Amino acid sequence: MKLTELKAVKLAELFSALSDASRVRIIAQLMGGEMSVRAIAQGIGMSESAVSHQLRGLRQMQIVRARKSGRQVFYSIADEHVSHLFTMGWDHIQHG
Numbered sequence: 001m002k003l004t005e006l007k008a009v010k011l012a013e014l015f016s017a018l019s020d021a022s023r024v025r026i027i028a029q030l031m032g033g034e035m036s037v038r039a040i041a042q043g044i045g046m047s048e049s050a051v052s053h054q055l056r057g058l059r060q061m062q063i064v065r066a067r068k069s070g071r072q073v074f075y076s077i078a079d080e081h082v083s084h085l086f087t088m089g090w091d092h093i094q095h096g
Contacts, residue, residue: 034076
């Protein structure tokens with residue numbers, strides 16, 4: 001496999017985005033389906049502002065996507081690649 005510098009940087013940024021326990025907990029919540037910021041915050045015991053802050057970064061990294069409905073924003077996993085990567089990581093630590 002040959003990696004260009006740009007691709008190496010993007011891959012490192014992806015893994016960096018997954019290196020924070022709060023972000024991992026948010027992703028775990030979203031593995032069950034689309035959720036509002038309030039529901040995510042309640043599910044993981046964080047403030048809504050802290051969750052929103054983390055979601056902003058995850059959205060910029062294209063790990064989650066947002067859908068606005070009126071005044072509320074709902075988040076979901078961006079695509080199956082993210083779900084697959086998360087599941088593979090989970091499986092890895094379960095067998096370690």
